Amino acid sequence: MEDQDRKSTVRAVERALDILLTFTGQTDLGLTEISSKIGLHKSTVHRLLSTLEERGFVIRNPATEKYRLGIRIWELAAHMSQSDDPAVLLLPAMEQLRDNLGETVSLYLRDGIERIRVQAVQSNQAIRRVAPVGVRLPLSVGASSKVLVAFAPLEEQEQLIRQFDPQIPFDKETYLAQLQEIKALGFATSYEEREPGAAAVSAPIFDRKGNVAAALSVSGPVSRLSQETLHEYGPVLVKAAAQMGLMLR
Template sequence: MNDVTETTSRQEETETRRGSGRTSLSSVSNALKMLKAFSDETSELGITELAKSLSVAKSTAHRIASTLVNDGFLEKNPANEKYRLGLALFRLGAQVRRRMNVSYESRPMLMDLRAKTNETILLAIPDEDQILYAFHLESSHAIRMRSDIGVRKPMVCTAEGQVMLAYMSESRRLPILKEPIKKRTAHTITDPEKLKAKLDTIRVQGYSLEDQESETGMRSIAAPIYNSERNVVGCVALAGPVIRMKDDLIPGLADQVIQTAMQISQRLGY
């Protein structure tokens, strides 16, 4: 080990020992600074330039760059040995852009659906094996479904999540269904075969009806939102208490939810 590397290692060990009062590790901070060093004007940078931008030794810059290359955040141009931003960043950026587009484009239609039904209206997007609420409009009724932007719930027991599972590829769906299903209420479907049968029904009818599977006394109806590539990127949901969402009203409410989801899908290029 040369003197520079040994000194750097000792410095990093000292920083780690002092880390209890820090908000982040220096290595993480340096990795983020390295990514931010790239721009439209400097799309490719060598190790000397990266080390200078971080004010660290070349050996430290090389170690950080190699880690980022292994994870796909940087790529190395074999023609000149310089580094450039990798496709992993593009994929992450595309996810953020899709979420922002769905939330922004859907708002007028969601507000119209709430005006017509006066029930809580939700926009949900997938987040691994959960759903994440990206937008919501609460009913004005005293008894209503409540939620907040950023709240996550399991896919398996929510109308929104069941819609996403129904239209998800088999390779993505199977690992989720293999996990034990936690019983949230007396109505939660915990039998994987029964849940698979329900997902088949959802694909046939075009919407999901969740009857107190997630919250006792509450029902939800959800329909899928498609993007221009015909992939399901989210869903519209209408939620309210069982005392108002009676059986004879479900078909009419489902039609309105499906229509709203299709209007949003068309805005996204479907």
């Protein structure tokens, strides 16, 4: 009986965490949307949301009947160890890079077969690429995605490629050739690859063991970031990423 109770409690915790994770892509979600995203019956989701609301982890807007993350989430985030958090530790260096190049600078970490933007410093230019923090993107497209795959161990790289979303257009031969070129250059570029009108260049940040810990990216409109400009910025980004790697160590 105790084992059953324990399993039931663990399952409830897992489901509550799944609910909170649905807010990584959107700020406001209704009961039906959350239920659909995590594949649970609305009555179950409603019970869990009620508990999360009582504890301050979500807030319900009575006018729209939609939920958003509550103040408790931000309280927890505020107590993260800043010395261990690359998003906090590297922010001043990212701001300096933004000031030097004039474009939006982003920091990505790999999570499974996705990358997540954990920090961003927006360009000060009138026409700019806005990069919201917390966005998850596939590993099959984009400069930062290719960096995170290209510099991963070979076995891990092959496993990641096998798991790519089949719905996203993907040519394996071309992709593998790109990875080889990226390793040789030390950086990756993308030109309207994931998003029309946008271009980016990215370089790896390595940890003390020589493993890729994050991807540093500079992105902006193609009107300013031509193919030639991207390749000019590449070595600048490699140098900045190397300095950030030292900071993390």
